[in-house]
Amino acid sequence: MNFDLTEEQGMVRDTFARFLDENSSTVRVRKAMETGGFDQELWSGLAELGAFAMRVPEHAGGMGLGVFDAALLMEEAGRTLVSGPLAEALVATRLLAQLGGAEELLEQAIGGEAVVSIAMHDLAAKPVQWIAGGAVAQAVVGRKGNDVVLVTIPESARKAEENLATTPIAEIDLGALETRVLGSGAAATFEAAIEEWKLYMSIGLSGIGREALRLASVYANERKAFGQLIGTFQGISHPLADLLCDIDGAKFLAWKAIHDMSEGSEEAAPCISLAYWYACDAAARSVAQGLHTFGGYGLSVEYDIHLFNLRAKAWPLVMGDPQLVLEEAGRRLYAGEKPALPDVGEVPIDFDLGDEARAVCAELAELFSKVPEETKAKFHYSWEGYVPEVHKMLAEHNLLFPGLPEHISGRNITPYARIAAMGELERQGYNTPGAGVASMVAMMIDKYGSDELKQEVLPKIIGGDVLCSLGYSEPSCGSDVFAAQCKATQLEDGSWRIDGTKMWTSGANLASYVLMLTRTNSNVPKHKGLTMFIVPLKTDGVTVQAVHTFQDERTNITFYDGVTIPDSWRLGEIDGGVKTMSAALELEHGGGFSKAIKGMIEAAEEVCEEMGILGETRTQCRLARTYAHLWVSDMLAYRSQWASVEKKPNHGYGPMAKMYSSEVFLSDSRDLLDLTAPLSLSKRPGAVALLNQCYRHAAGTTIYGGTSEVHRSMVAERGLGLPRTRG
Known part of the structure; x- marks a missing residue:
């Protein structure tokens, strides 16, 4: 890559x-x-x-x-x-x-x-x-x-x-x-030239939009209102963060089209159309928000921002209504329209994960081909999709934790192959969060755990015999994990007593252990008084109570009443929980929900075919728009993964990938439910049920793993240089 x-x-x-x-x-x-x-x-x-x-x-x-x-x-x-x-x-x-x-x-x-x-x-x-x-x-x-x-x-x-x-x-x-x-x-030579022009215009518009966001960010770092820099206001920073994802996505969509042409991909022609349409829209919204950031000064001809506002609209409109090019994309995807394309020459960018990645994916596909269909029927995107025999099968082949180093996972899988392996597991439908959390806990035990934890707990995790849950959130804290109040008190013999409540401890009903963040010191700043422990869930004083969501999944609220554990089950230093938590960041690959979005599109296509509306322009446009969002999601994830593997500067690429894909998953799931109504109301087995479920699934993706608001703040700070918007 x-x-x-x-x-x-x-x-x-x-x-x-x-x-x-x-x-x-x-x-x-x-x-x-x-x-x-x-x-x-x-x-x-x-x-x-x-x-x-x-x-x-x-x-x-x-x-x-x-x-x-x-x-x-x-x-x-x-x-x-x-x-x-x-x-x-x-x-x-x-x-x-x-x-x-x-x-x-x-x-x-x-x-x-x-x-x-x-x-x-x-x-x-x-x-x-x-x-x-x-x-x-x-x-x-x-x-x-x-x-x-x-x-x-x-x-x-x-x-x-x-x-x-x-x-x-x-x-x-x-x-x-x-x-x-x-x-x-x-005529074909000229037709190819017009396709080339669309790409140049797409890239030019992305340059306009990027500069407008930069100008707005610089202004937001200088202008004060109510005694504060306006860049600290989420009403200013969050829209700019959203648009940074959009405008970078516009450029990368054009990059994808160029790359697809060099590879002879069938996606090249529709991607050109979508890149042009998407860039027209993203640039127009970016310059408008950039101007809005300046307030009344943005309207003044003395400020340069208005120049970007006007050019972003004027440059592409010489061709006519950009919406017609979205219709063109729909025809290219669903009506067999095949334009002549230019010879693109050499292309340096590459999204291929390599031969090792293909080999690992093939190995996983072969393993899953032997899994009975009745077992596959149990697969689910949530923790409830955990199937012990499949979990164990992957562990036996050292493929359960491809993100971990060889001395833990038992196998040396290079970074790009790890990314591919996790994608293949998702493609097979076995993307239960259980393995991901177990992987995180295994790494933290390896790095910060006592000899007792490494001998008693770590082998069970690595062997695929147990699951682990996360005890971060609390009923009153939400995403602010540093405000945790679940208390750990050290006793005279050095052991610890834990009292309190954890919310959203998904998988606690299936797991043997919980990775718990506790308050051990109330006399220091909140982020300095935290300590982490591994806590057995099947022990006296632990109560697991189900919390069911409308997404067809179960999570839990867990209660800890006088739970006692030895000091050897502590991870890291006392009051050093924030440092200990940082180990989890090593597993971040900046992924998103592209596989779920792709499955949703395929289900929508099947339902539209059943309803007899796949040939309609409105249908093709809306499916094409969802493909644009899917491909942008892919590209933002690729960039994040590449930057992580190649140790490039962190400009918020991971948060951009996650936040963008979850938000478009949510908006597109609504739209495709509308498109296929009233059949989409049903939970009939097959494509209709999946489409129905995607709408409910998508709602959670903007919340767990950090809400979109948290990620927007991270993007604003790292990607645009805006001041911190939270305490």
Whole structure:
């Protein structure tokens, strides 16, 4: 797996970034707006750096670089609001080189002496069109029926007019101008060019959105209201955190499309459409929230944020309503529409987990193929899906805890293979939290436990003979585990007496031990007076009471009345519980709920087919939108996993992955329940029951493992540099 650029690509990006910082500053952007939104000096400078030659083949005088390389330029162009039709020019110069017959114009375009743009729609059906850069373009490449044509634009036809973002667009009657055929029957070549343009626009919009969020965050770190920095208010920071997930997701959706094309994946074409539609929406919402963060000052033309607001809407709309591209994605997913796609060139990014990962997954698949169907029928996403014989089978093959080091798990599985193994277990439906919690407890005992715990408890966990539960939350604390009041008092003989209540001790009815966070000192700050213990659940003084949820799962409230345990069952130092808890972070891989979302989509497709609505546009659009959310969830999780394995800086990638996927799982489960109503009301066995259950399951995913609000605060702080929003 790789999210890094090559050294050469890093140099290309940095070179353009430095140039654009100096030559496409907001001062320069404003100056260009005074003369119609085009900066000739900037355009010439981009040409000198080879911008317009990037996608031109070497045999035609270009650099022969790939789509990904040009996308790096477009991200910087979006960040700096480039004054000119850059995405269109990148596509147009490549078309001129591919088709030939206009060598002099191509040379002028590469050199920045001429501006060449593209017409988005078939000239035969729509001769009058809005053209990006039409007010300054000498020529336009377009499609007319099955031919690709070059339209010469005389100065008299370049009629600039006031527009939304003061860009050099113009409505031109192309049918009334001099036209010549560049490529007879070359419609597919032009179609592929439009797909490439969608990707460039997606990436450019992500750059606009990212910069708008950065500007808003900087302002929120400076502006005070009611005596506090406004960035400390969750009403400010949380929407920005949500949008950071969205805008990063927009970029990564385009990355996925580029990667899919390089791999020849069937997902490439619908992913291009979804990347474009998603970026249009995410960028528009990001710049709007960015402007809102400035309050009334955001409306003032003296503040730059309004420039991003206008450009984010203006750049893509030259093509028309982005919602039509969502419909296009639906057709590509469900109606067999297959467009021509561009040759993308070399792509450095990779989401493959490797040969070892495939081998481990194959081994797991083989094991589960031998599990009887009546046993598989017991599988469930909750603790109640725990099946002792399956748990034991995995332990015997050293595959129960792939996230643990070899000296604990009995097997050396490299990090990417561990990620794949956990994904395969989920794909098989055996994703009970029991194994995950047992894995966490095993690691903590190995790191902080006494010899007695390592000899008496650890082998039982590793052998798959017992489960462990977590005793963190309490009825009055919720996500604030540091406010725990369940008391541990040390007795004269050194043992400990535990009294109190724990809430949401899921699996306590199945487990033998609970990992418990207790209050051992009330005279110090709350996070310093905590100690952790392993507590046997099948002992005097412990009461386990069921709490049933509407999600078809059971959790528990547990009561501890004078429970006595020896000091040897303590983990870590007295009052050092926070440090001890940190060991659990080593198991974080930044996952989410993609597998559950994928299963939900497949169930919805089956139900829609049964209802006879799968061919309807509304159905295809809503399923396509859910696929966009699924793929963004995947990409955010991949980035988090990659960053964790490769020891990259932590910018809140794990919380982003978890929070985003849980929130879209919740919203999409509602929407797909609506889409398939009234059949979705039923719990009939099969796809309908699963769809019904997904709606109920999704509600919990935004709560357990840390609520979305907790994760939003973490994203705001780590990803956007906003001040801490909680005590």
